[in-house]
Amino acid sequence: MTISAVGTYSISAKCVLNGCESNPSSATSLEIKALPNITAINTGPYTVGQSISLIGNGGGTYSWTGPNNFSSTLSTPIITNILSANGGIYTLTVVGVNGCSTVATTNVVVSGVDPCDLNRIVDYWYVKAGNPHLPLFNLTDGMTINQIPEQVSVLVTPSLCSSVTIESFEMNIQGPELNWNILQNVSPNALFDNIGTDIWGRHFKPGNYTLTITGYAQDNKGGGITYGPKVIRFTVVGNLATINAPTLSKTAICAGSSVDVSFNISGTFNIGNEFRVELSDSSGSFATPVLIGTTNGVGTLSCAIPQSTLEGTKYLIRISSSNQVVVSNPAISQVTIHPYSYNLVSPTNNLTDSKIKQAVASINASNKVISPASVTYQAGKAIILNAGFEANAGTVFKAEIKSCDN
Template sequence: MNKTILTVTVCCFLSCITKTFSQTCQGSLGDPVVHIDFGRGSNFFGPPLGSNTSYTYVASGQPSDGSYTIEKSVNSGGAWYLLPNHTPNDPDGYLMMINASYNPGIFYETDVATDLCPNTTYEFAAWVSNLLAFSGIKPNLTFVILAMDNQVLSTYSTGDIAESSSPTWKQYGFLFSTPANVNRVKIRIINNAPGGSGNDLALDDITFRACGPAITAGVNNTSQTEKTICEDENTPISISAQVTGSASLQYLWQRDSGSGWVDLSNETSTQMTIPAQSLPPGTYQYRMVAAEATNFSSPACRTASPIVKVQVNPTPKPLVTDHQRVCIGNAIILELNGTEGTYSWTGPNNYSSTARSPVIENATLSHSGVYQVTVTSGDCSAVAQINVEVFPPNIAVVDEQSVDICEGASIGLQASGGVTYKWAPSTGLSATDVANPIASPTITTVYGVTVSNGACENTVYVIVNVYKKAVADAGSNRSIIEGQSITLNGKISGDHVRYFWTPSNYLDDPSKLNPIANPPQDMTYTLNVWSEKGCPGASSDVSIKVYKKLEIPNTITPNGDGINDVWNIAALESYPEAEIKIVNRYGERIFSSGSSGPKSWDGKRKGVNVPVGTYYYMIDLHDGQKTLTGSITILR
């Protein structure tokens, strides 16, 4: 009984303040000032709404009377339809599923956090679905707009929302004009019908937004709202809007390139022109926003035309080599790079192909000409051309296939038979891309030259023989004692060389590299080397010092008779650096003479005759020979 009285009282109250009927905007709508879509997430159930509703939150697919849940879709429980959320293109979005209370209550309430414009019409609407798959208590909602002090400004009742034969979303709402003294409001949705067997519903996409005059829009003075063009297209695009409403409206065009709407500050009329070439490939959306001049600065007061979409598709950019030279018998490769698509080739002799990079085997002179490809991607196409020239084979020639040079010399090479030349290796060449480089290799080298006439290539070779220069080395200077012989230590190097010694005097064979020499006096010999290939010769000298043979007495008789009184060494004057030392049998020094002292001994020590006996000498000639030793006998 109490339940019935409460319901009647509420209904009577609402009938007193309801001044609007169900009417969603038939003109243009602005961007939502409020848009409640209950969010989105990876979990099936979303978070509770807190104080925005008087109902109890449960994370369950089947809330009981007076409860609600936030979920991605209503699961069929036999009594309810299976229903996904309403928000377009949002599979992870949530809806609000409500099992109505036995008593009327607030489904949803929130402040409109944006300042509204005075004397402006707004639409307050929501999408609702009666979930019952059978006939039962029907949802019945009241939409309420309140001032911030909770004064009711306007209401709208949906009446009973009947069941449908399939899961169906339907939008309910009404229009509201703001009083001159109101710029902030609250919105509320109330449940009027009792709970029990029925009154189970889903709620989604609650919106509050400006409603303005009817606006249509199109491309190039048509009603078409989509236009597809190709990149770099020359024809400009005109988009325009037609407005039914106040003549005092102000306009502005906006563009969304994928990152949100951006004002085009210079486009303030109902028509604008887009230079087609200014748009890179991509999707562009345009709309015109309108509002009274006094309210135009506030986005919450504007409404917008239908969206005009311009799709700019990339134009294929075929990349080919514009000129190709091919030798007869080789393959013509019509190589194409760049944009993917379909391909259509044409060329000489009615040639055609749909391959991307076709190959023409065994080219002949008749294949010369221009080949053209048309590349098509979607509705866009582009053309590229290749000029193919087929050449007869060339013959590569060099003046000489083998040339000789001496080490350190240079020689000119000469090739012919083509237009371009490429020599290898580059070592020792003055240039590698001329017909006649100068070659200066340090060792024998085989050079190859590839001769081309622009398409055909042949390679020939030339060997440059490098003969090593003649080198002579007669060896270090030597010394001998008169009557001795010595072998000369000659050395030579070089390619194709001969040699001989001069003078030939006292040599056993002057044509030998190591002849035996026995000169009787000092002598200088020259080793001469000459090249059979005409390269410069060489020579080297060696000096032989011939020392006189020493005659060393072994006995003297210093008795004053003038005969054999002094120990003299014949030819010792040939050894000016010689040093002499004489000792007794005890090793005591008896006589010594340096390089500048006397070289003879009179048998005395410090002016006194030494005893008769045997003494021992040591002579260092300082000529590289070993020290001479022996004995001297003193007799009187």
């Protein structure tokens, strides 16, 4: 017999055997009492040093037990100055006014670091660049760091502090041959940028560096500053042979023409060493560098930009060596390369803003220039406006036969 409804019941019994039935027994009373309706919760998660607040309800008497030999008969006990050992399952037993008892549990999470601590709202990981990258240590103000031959970067990681919203970081680092600024909206917020898990880096030469980080509430520096500016100063020391960042005779170059690249070195390179001048891709990545010049000595070298080079405004130029293997930082300035020719199609190459499209030889266009655009096409030999090309009302469009300026 199963009785689940709360109430008082009158129960009697009789025996039935082989079709014969006894008289009912005397009736007795049975009372079904309600279990206490209880809950057990906490206000976490918590970090070391904070206070745990346990909250129980349901009426009657309370008995809490939990990790680190905790016990209490309060309905809402508080545990102060907590340690990691205070984390875990807490059990609440409540005896109701009718004498019935029931049990509930709550899981208390305690981490070792307060995510809202002013010193830990953002972490700065000093890493060896590459894919995969290798985290080395957490960068802090005033550190002295040994120079390493590999390229390095800094990953800027916000904590899980719920009271501080950071959706974008502006990062600037200044030091020997280095003055770099970048805006990052997406993790891992790499100082020298990245593609997916491929973290790009630079060689930190011996000297003093200043890293400045500012966090914003929304993407692209929107919503106001919610963190910083935070300034971290550190020093790199070492005695490695190094190649100084090159200097360039110009930073706007036409595909097929040349640029003078000058550089110096410190330390000693091995016999037979060759210095190589390398051009990045249009995004600034040296994953597959293009060799544009070689020399056995230091000084100035005239380097030819391949005629097939695509347009771009973020090219970089650096120097590498063969024996021993050393890679310089890129020249401080990014390089703009004008292509040998353009083939502009719609809708991929439709233009809606102010733009000068400059080519060495020719431009073939079947794209659209859309208001309020102001666009100029410049080419050394021919500008061909094919079927489909449009310059809509409200736009300014010019076509000029003009040599690529070097």
